[in-house]
Amino acid sequence: MKSVLEILKEIRPEFDFAASSDFIADGMLDSFDMVTLVAALDKNYGISIPGTDILPENFQNLQTIEALLRKTGAKL
Amino acid sequence: MNFAFHRKRISGLLTVVPANERSFIEEMKNFNFPEARSLKLKEVMGYDRRRLVEPGVCVSDLAVFGLQHLFDQALLKPDEIDALLLVTQSPDHFMPPTSNIIQGRLGLKQDVFCLDISQGCAGFVIGLIQGFQLLEQDDIRKVVLINADVLSRKASPKDRNINPLIGDAASITVLERDTQDSVIYAKLKMDGSRAEALIIPAGGMRMPSTSDTAMLEEVGDNNLRAKDHLFMDGAAIFNFVQVEVPPLIEALLAQAGVSKDSVDYFFCHQPNRFMLEKLADKMKIPHGRMPNNVVEHFGNSSGATIPTAITFNLRERLLHENLQVCLAGFGAGLTWSAMLISLGNVNFNTIIEYK
Numbered sequence: 001m002k003s004v005l006e007i008l009k010e011i012r013p014e015f016d017f018a019a020s021s022d023f024i025a026d027g028m029l030d031s032f033d034m035v036t037l038v039a040a041l042d043k044n045y046g047i048s049i050p051g052t053d054i055l056p057e058n059f060q061n062l063q064t065i066e067a068l069l070r071k072t073g074a075k076l
Numbered sequence: 077m078n079f080a081f082h083r084k085r086i087s088g089l090l091t092v093v094p095a096n097e098r099s100f101i102e103e104m105k106n107f108n109f110p111e112a113r114s115l116k117l118k119e120v121m122g123y124d125r126r127r128l129v130e131p132g133v134c135v136s137d138l139a140v141f142g143l144q145h146l147f148d149q150a151l152l153k154p155d156e157i158d159a160l161l162l163v164t165q166s167p168d169h170f171m172p173p174t175s176n177i178i179q180g181r182l183g184l185k186q187d188v189f190c191l192d193i194s195q196g197c198a199g200f201v202i203g204l205i206q207g208f209q210l211l212e213q214d215d216i217r218k219v220v221l222i223n224a225d226v227l228s229r230k231a232s233p234k235d236r237n238i239n240p241l242i243g244d245a246a247s248i249t250v251l252e253r254d255t256q257d258s259v260i261y262a263k264l265k266m267d268g269s270r271a272e273a274l275i276i277p278a279g280g281m282r283m284p285s286t287s288d289t290a291m292l293e294e295v296g297d298n299n300l301r302a303k304d305h306l307f308m309d310g311a312a313i314f315n316f317v318q319v320e321v322p323p324l325i326e327a328l329l330a331q332a333g334v335s336k337d338s339v340d341y342f343f344c345h346q347p348n349r350f351m352l353e354k355l356a357d358k359m360k361i362p363h364g365r366m367p368n369n370v371v372e373h374f375g376n377s378s379g380a381t382i383p384t385a386i387t388f389n390l391r392e393r394l395l396h397e398n399l400q401v402c403l404a405g406f407g408a409g410l411t412w413s414a415m416l417i418s419l420g421n422v423n424f425n426t427i428i429e430y431k
Contacts, residue, residue: 011113030296030297031310031311032113032117032236032237032310033113034311035117035120035350036113036116036117036120038350039120039350048357050318050354050357050358051315051317051357052315052318052319052358054314054318054354055311055315056311
């Protein structure tokens with residue numbers, strides 16, 4: 001199983017996600033990257049992140065993404 | 077708002093798609109994005125092929141072509157048409173109504189009710205609601221509902237957020253009275269306070285088209301778009317659909333006293349595969365019962381996508397079977413709509429190409 005950081009790097013290899021606390025404000029993830037990320041997280045963790053949770057604030061940084069995954073039932 | 081209709085039915089569906097097909101792979105070079113990112117998006121959203129009109133082709137051209145096909149195949153007689161409804165966001169002109177133009181080009185009788193309805197992705201259900209209401213009149217026995225758009229002509233070729241998903245199409249749906257007393261239920265909601273989430277800013281009277289409104293501008297995410305082009309706030313629309321549509325469908329089924337399991341298919345508007353999979357997951361409906369394959373074959377043709385999904389996925393099956401289907405549209409306005417209807421034993425259910 002890949003880590004969230006590894007999945008993020010696959011989507012946008014040009015950015016250092018570990019060094020950012022706000023992926024959206026820093027221009028590292030646009031709305032279509034979020035869609036790609038959700039699809040990858042769903043597949044990786046065998047879950048389906050609810051569409052109503054696909055909001056920028058849930059993809060702001062590693063902590064918010066991991067919180068969303070736990071809420072959806074993923075085992076990190 | 078709730079609706080219920082008795083002794084009405086859909087008796088035929090025809091989808092007209094342009095013969096001109098484009099592939100996403102070929103179009104990727106138009107966008108300022110690395111190929112790998114575009115390919116990931118293709119996989120998730122279902123972008124593959126789409127059908128586009130050639131320059132100069134209008135909604136009335138697709139509609140006249142489709143109706144003439146039905147006349148030629150003896151599937152519909154011109155004199156039978158008592159009402160002709162056209163739902164479109166891309167009319168031939170501001171004035172006159174495009175439905176009148178279609179009536180005139182086909183030489184239909186003057187004793188006919190023609191009406192343009194300005195609605196988009198929720199427009200199939202809205203057109204059905206209007207058509208079934210007209211069938212309450214003694215003089216109206218057959219209604220032709222046309223959902224047609226050529227919005228590819230309003231999409232910026234340099235806008236990856238919009239352009240790859242847009243397709244052009246027209247659908248023709250014939251409505252008439254039924255001898256069976258089955259009930260058709262529908263629900264409709266609107267919220268104009270969110271109108272700007274899906275808009276073509278220029279070209280109307282509020283902001284007439286000028287050389288300035290035609291200029292491409294950098295609009296973020298490496299996309300270029302003019303004010304004459306279609307704009308969609310993708311995140312806002314995605315959230316709107318996930319929040320508003322499930323409760324509308326649940327309330328519709330409750331109104332009808334029908335369980336989700338007894339609905340054979342949920343034919344929703346077809347924005348992209350990802351959005352529909354998330355909608356199905358939220359409603360706990362198996363993906364196979366909520367088809368999501370229109371965008372990958374034809375593109376998103378606004379109000380024509382639901383009938384396109386029906387013709388493409390059910391085809392001849394609908395000539396001999398009766399299925400309980402739930403229809404759900406959502407889009408510009410913002411508007412969202414749903415209908416529960418027994419669909420089947422139709423006279424025709426097919427797709428043809430406009431050449």
